[in-house]
Amino acid sequence: MGTNIVKTESVIDLEGPERRALHFDKKHMEYSKFEVEDFIMDPFFQKWVLESDEMADTFWKAWLLDHPEKKAQVEEAIGVIKTLKFKNNKLSKEDFQDLWKDIIADRRTGQYRLSKPRIPVKLVWSGVAAAFLVLCLAAGYLFFGNPIFSHDQVAWQTGFGEKKEIILPDSSVVILNANSKLQYPGAWDDDQERTVQLNGEAFFSIIHKKNNQKFVVHSGDLNIEVLGTAFNVNNRRGSNKVILNKGSVRLDLSAMDWQEWTHQSNESYLLMEPGEMVVVDRDEKEISKKIVNPEKYTSWTEGVLIFDKTPLEEVIRMIEDNYGYAVYTGNLNVRELDFTGELYSTELDLILEYLSETFDLKVKKENKKIMLIKDD
Amino acid sequence: MTGSGPHAGVNVSDQQIWQEFKKGEDTAYAFIYKNHAQDLYSYGTSIANDSAFVKDCIHDLFLDLWQRRKKLADVSSIRLYLFKALRNKILKEKAKRKPLRAEVEDNYNFQFEYSSESLMIHNQFSEERRKKLRLALESLTQRQREAIFLKFYKKLSYKEVAAVVGITQKATYKLLARSIQMLRNKMISIILLFLTIFS
Structure with missing residues (x-):
């Protein structure tokens, strides 16, 4: 420089x-x-x-x-x-420092003092993330084989690197992450279950109905029933991840051959509390539940990516799923390297720049391929 | 390559700082605050005479900047950009809470100070005369006061004042000329006191 x-x-x-x-x-x-x-x-x-x-x-x-x-x-x-010289009102040294401290503390949480900009009402997200790129494509096939674009169905598909906020017929809000698809009927009757179908990743903030009308997300063969107000679903690569920020959800495993899986309970239902993440791992045939910081998994809705000792492998998977690039890592040990930090952007180039700086990597990006090479 | 950081040199341009800031560079963000917070505060208090309110506006302005940094257009002068943005914010917020702040608005306490050279004269000023001067300044509209502040205190060019206030350069010139004329008519007796400055 x-x-x-x-x-x-x-x-x-x-x-x-x-x-x-x-x-x-x-x-x-x-x-x-x-x-x-x-x-x-x-x-x-x-x-x-x-x-x-x-x-x-x-x-x-x-x-x-x-x-x-x-x-x-x-x-x-x-x-x-x-x-004509005005009184030069000056910030005292303390005020100058304090104001800066507040700005830094508040910038990420978006804690405005006077009025918030257009960001919608703070919703409580619960997220179920189940994602697998290959499976997504397969599922896409199935969808196209069925009459999903019939007159009473609505379907949204986001492209790579795209994000979409969707308002459902009952005014519930869904933020659909990149390379994902959401499908639902144009209207729900009051006595009917509210159901949507998800491939990919999305945050749901669900309106609670006075008559306790059920809301169900079909995510692959996992059904997520919303009992509370809000949740987040992600299904990619044959695994389902559900992260609950607020309210409560019930996972219905009955459509899966869960009896053959490693599972801490032998019920076909699993109840979740806020702050919990359930991972349904198809490769390992394992269902596990753990306590997480939900913000880490839901920050993408606000354009922030939070990594907290996140294995490089996971970051790479995210890049492949959300941006549609195949990532080649050569002899890099992606399982052992981990990554901590907050990125105030979901722009791929910035993520790559960040990775390159952190791990001393050379990054080559061309033709939907990304190569990460150790810089010697 | 000297190995020094991007902000080590004195000659880092506004555009460069802005680009780095847009990339999410914390040091650039801090640099912008460090270099402009004082100016923004004194400009802000010239439009709205309410210190806490102006600080809140600056706080929110910097949050806005951060959240929208990727979408921000390129700027040639960060200071002008910030002045303009702060001005919009203050006026918007003031409009929103008009019923609440009407009192502050009406009793706008126009403040001015004397430059050090004129301090001597300052001391000679009787309380009555000072009051007269203040009344003269108070009789200006907010827009006139603001234009005078930017022009004579912040030393902006006519073009820059026009950009901040959002009117044409010609209109800025007219606005200032009219303000000066008004002031002069009311202050004529006071001005005479300054005759000793230049000798």
Whole structure:
């Protein structure tokens, strides 16, 4: 850095050097016709009074010697300009520091003091993330084989790197992550179960109905029943991840061959509490529940990615799922490297830059392929 | 390569800082705060004479900047950009709480200070005369006061004042000329006191 720094001129043109040059010839004449107000309004005169500019100083002192009859007007103009100095309200050192501390503390949580910008009402997210890229594609096939775009069904599909906020017929809100699909009927009857189908990852904030109308997310062969208000579902790569931020959800395993899986209970239902994550891992045939910081899994809805000792392997999977790139890592040990930090962006290039800096990697990106190479 | 950080040099341009800030560079964010917070505060208090309120506006402005940094357009002058943004925020918030703050609004306490050279004269000022000057300044509209502040205190060019206040350069010139004329009419007796400055 520092070698090709370009100093930029400020936007001034009226008061640029050209104008200053003007003052030495043409303007020289005009000044003799100036009245007090004209002096006050003249930028070159202001410069002299306010900035003790050397050039202006030389000019005006000389000019006054030539025009002694203007002395009174000039003095009055100086008086006015100097009087116009406002009280310079300054932040005390403490205030300056405190304000900065508050800004830093509040910037991520979006804790505005006066009014929040357009960000919608703070919703409680519960998320079920079940994702597998290959499975997603397979599921897409199935969908297209069925009449999903029939007149009474609505379907949303996000592209790679895209995110969509969807308002359901009952006013519940869903934020659909990249490369995901959500499908639901155009309307729900009051006595009917509210059901949606998800492939990929989404956050749900579900309106609770007075008549306790059920809300169910079909995520692969896992059904997530919402008992509370909000939740987050993610199904990718044949695994389901459900993270609950608030409210309560019940996972219905009955459509799975869960009896053959490692599972801490032998019920076909699993109840979740806020702050819990349930992982249904198809590869390992294991269902596990643990306590997590839900924010870490739901921050993407606000354009923030939080990594907390996240294995590089997981980051790579996320890149493949959400951005549609195949990532090659050569002999990099992706299981052992982990990654901690917060990224205030979901832009792929920034994520890659971050990875490259953290692990000393060379990153090559072309034709939907990303290569991570150890930089020796 | 000197190995020094991007902000080590004095000649880092506004554009460069802005680019780094948009990339989410914390040091650039802090740099912007460090260099402009004081200016923003004094400008803010020239529009709204309520210190806590102005601080809240600056706080929210910096949060906005951070949250929207990727979408922000490129700027040629960070200071002008921030002035403009703060101005919009203050006016918007003021409009929202008009019923609450009407009192503050009406009793706007126009403040000014004397530059050190004129301190001597300052001391000679009788309380009555000072009151007169203040009344003269108070009789200006908020827009006039603001334009005068930007022009004579912050030393912005006409073009820059125009950009911040959101009117044309010509209108800015007119606005200021009219303000000066008004002030001068009311202050004529006071101004005479300054005649000794220049000798």
